[in-house]
Amino acid sequence: xxxxxxxxxxxxxxxxxxxxxKLAVNNANxxxxxxxxxxxxxxxxxFLRFLRFILLFVVSILFLSGMILYxxxxxxxxxxxxxRQHKESVISKDLKKDQNYTKLIGxxxxxVQRLTVKFDAYTSGQSxxxxxxxxxxxxxxxxxxxxxEGSCSTGSYKKLQxxxxxxxxxxxxxxxxxxxxxxxxxxxxxxxxxFIEEGVPIPPxxxxxxxxxxxxxxxxMDLGDSYMIHGTIYKRFLGMPVTHGCVRLxxxxxxxxxxxxxxxxxxxxF
Amino acid sequence: xxxxxxxxxxxxxxxxxxxxxxxxxxxYYSVMCLLSPGRKLEDLRNAYSTKSSEKNDADxxxxxxxxxxxxxxxxxxxxxxxxMAGTDSSYLALNMTDSTANIEICxxxxxxxxxxxxxxxxxxxxxxxxxILSLLSAPFxxxxxxxxxxxxxxxxxxxxxxxxxxxPDVMPDTTLAEPVNYILETKQGIRxxxxxxxxxxxxxxxxxxxxxxxxxxxxxxxxxxxVVEFKVPEYHLFIKIKLPRADAKIIYRALxxxxxxxxxx
Numbered sequence: 008x009x010x011x012x013x014x015x016x017x018x019x020x021x022x023x024x025x026x027x028x029k030l031a032v033n034n035a036n037x038x039x040x041x042x043x044x045x046x047x048x049x050x051x052x053x054f055l056r057f058l059r060f061i062l063l064f065v066v067s068i069l070f071l072s073g074m075i076l077y078x079x080x081x082x083x084x085x086x087x088x089x090x091r092q093h094k095e096s097v098i099s100k101d102l103k104k105d106q107n108y109t110k111l112i113g114x115x116x117x118x119v120q121r122l123t124v125k126f127d128a129y130t131s132g133q134s135x136x137x138x139x140x141x142x143x144x145x146x147x148x149x150x151x152x153x154x155x156e157g158s159c160s161t162g163s164y165k166k167l168q169x170x171x172x173x174x175x176x177x178x179x180x181x182x183x184x185x186x187x188x189x190x191x192x193x194x195x196x197x198x199x200x201x202f203i204e205e206g207v208p209i210p211p212x213x214x215x216x217x218x219x220x221x222x223x224x225x226x227x228m229d230l231g232d233s234y235m236i237h238g239t240i241y242k243r244f245l246g247m248p249v250t251h252g253c254v255r256l257x258x259x260x261x262x263x264x265x266x267x268x269x270x271x272x273x274x275x276x277f
Numbered sequence: 278x279x280x281x282x283x284x285x286x287x288x289x290x291x292x293x294x295x296x297x298x299x300x301x302x303x304x305y306y307s308v309m310c311l312l313s314p315g316r317k318l319e320d321l322r323n324a325y326s327t328k329s330s331e332k333n334d335a336d337x338x339x340x341x342x343x344x345x346x347x348x349x350x351x352x353x354x355x356x357x358x359x360x361m362a363g364t365d366s367s368y369l370a371l372n373m374t375d376s377t378a379n380i381e382i383c384x385x386x387x388x389x390x391x392x393x394x395x396x397x398x399x400x401x402x403x404x405x406x407x408x409i410l411s412l413l414s415a416p417f418x419x420x421x422x423x424x425x426x427x428x429x430x431x432x433x434x435x436x437x438x439x440x441x442x443x444x445p446d447v448m449p450d451t452t453l454a455e456p457v458n459y460i461l462e463t464k465q466g467i468r469x470x471x472x473x474x475x476x477x478x479x480x481x482x483x484x485x486x487x488x489x490x491x492x493x494x495x496x497x498x499x500x501x502x503x504v505v506e507f508k509v510p511e512y513h514l515f516i517k518i519k520l521p522r523a524d525a526k527i528i529y530r531a532l533x534x535x536x537x538x539x540x541x542x
Contacts (some may be wrong), residue, residue, distance in 0.1 A: 039301065063292075068541045070296065070299075070300070074299060074300075074303050074354070075302065077495050078303065078306060078497055079490075079493045079494065080493070082306065082311075083310075083312045083493070084398070085311065085312055085498075086310055086313065086314060086512075087310060087398070087399055089314075094432065100353050105338075105339070106343070107339060108345075111339055112344070112345060112348065115345070115348045115349065115352065116348055118352050119348055120350050122352060122355035122356065123355060125355075125359060126355055126358060126359055126378065127463050128384075129362050129383060129384020129385055130384065130385050130386070131385075135385070137385075137387045137388075139387075139388065139527065141526055141527045141530045141531070142523065143525065159363050161280050163432070164429055164430050164431045164432060165431075165432045165433075166431050166433050167432050167434050167436055168433070168436060170435075170436070176377060176431060178429065178431050181366065181367060181531070181533075182366050182367070182382060183383045184364040198541055203436045203516055204436065204437075204443075205437070206436070206437035206438060206439045206440045206441070206442055206443040207440060220356065233360070233390070233491075233515070253533070257315065258281045261292065273383075275382045275385055275387050277367045277380055277385050277388065277527075277531040
């Protein structure tokens with residue numbers, strides 16, 4: 008059987024040789040550029056290898072990207088969606104009749120009421136003003152009711168620096184303040200920065216050059232630390248952050264605010 | 278020729294081993310991350326659990342009764358706000374039940390805003406858990422923040438040497454509408470994510486995506502570092518809210534750097 012195979016293989020190789028010789032004869036007529044099937048396979052191999060490499064590379068990249076996306080987005084999502092053991096709420100009608108329940112609930116609801124009253128008392132029934140420095144808006148309240156709202160100008164957040172390194176940041180302070188004083192036809196006592204800002208020599212503290220009338224409007228309300236609520240001649244800047252820290256209002260709003268707030272009234276700035 | 282034949286299966290084996298290693302690590306990472314909320318709850322129980330007064334079944338039933346729990350939470354929220362009202366600075370009162378985020382100063386509500394969307398960490402919703410109730414009963418203190426806007430938009434200006442260099446103030450450009458997204462981190466380990474509701478331009482959506490991705494990458498990096506050290510990653514409790522852009526900006530700018538937040542859940 009094996010011999011037969013060997014013979015067969017021998018004859019096969021012989022026929023192949025014959026075919027080869029026939030091909031060689033034929034090749035004599037074919038131009039020299041023509042590629043034999045073996046050579047063709049040899050030429051295709053690098054291309055196939057390259058194609059396989061590209062495929063492998065793309066699959067690897069997709070796999071790694073998938074894993075990264077899974078770690079960044081998938082894991083937190085799964086973490087949040089996994090159910091956890093927790094104590095179930097108990098809703099029982101009989102419980103409300105229980106003596107222990109009424110003993111606990113009674114004082115607790117009284118505590119809540121007491122705290123609610125205490126918290127509500129923080130909002131004064133008297134007049135107060137709220138100033139929003141982000142939107143440059145003001146809200147005036149009287150008897151816990153909003154009586155007027157409008158635009159204002161607050162600190163510009165400009166940081167002024169001199170050559171010697173001295174700095175001023177023009178921002179409106181935030182928190183709770185009290186009206187410490189009220190003035191009509193106020194004059195402005197110019198601080199050092201107002202001269203530095205204009206490139207003008209700074210006069211002595213008691214110099215009359217420091218006083219400027221008419222720039223603060225008809226009224227001014229002091230908040231302490233030289234900060235004020237006052238009027239302005241730059242009305243086109245209302246609603247914008249342009250001041251050196253004071254709060255500017257237009258003439259009509261200023262008059263209402265001045266007449267509504269008293270010395271000691273609260274000013275909330277945020 | 279022979280070595281070429283041998284190298285092919287070897288390359289395949291290396292490839293399979295590498296993929297298996299990556300998969301094994303991802304599975305290990307996932308398991309460790311899934312363990313983290315449980316670990317966090319355990320830590321919270323250790324840190325905040327008070328001695329249980331549940332003596333019998335009736336006590337247990339009372340302590341898990343929704344009406345009783347609601348009153349307890351309301352009391353805690355009021356206590357937090359009253360405690361914060363003692364300071365002069367502004368603070369945030371987040372009420373999840375009526376979806377409001379209010380800025381208050383000394384007990385006075387100075388700004389009200391309505392949450393448009395709300396997502397909360399699962400652990401935080403388990404308010405019949407003694408530890409969570411205790412955690413929520415005190416105000417949180419902000420320890421840090423990440424934001425797309427500046428807290429204080431300071432503009433630097435050099436003083437002019439003389440009047441010739443002086444330039445009068447120009448009108449600020451208020452049309453600039455930068456996207457408002459931020460994360461407030463608290464000392465208690467709760468993160469408050471605030472996103473602007475409006476998606477006016479594709480740029481806004483892109484900005485929010487980038488902001489969110491940055492946070493996720495930061496978180497994943499920290500988790501990977503811990504997992505490599507065979508430690509369970511840290512789990513951060515979170516509250517994610519969407520607010521109108523203007524409100525989100527007001528809240529961020531109004532809160533001091535170490536401001537306080539009260540939560541009613």
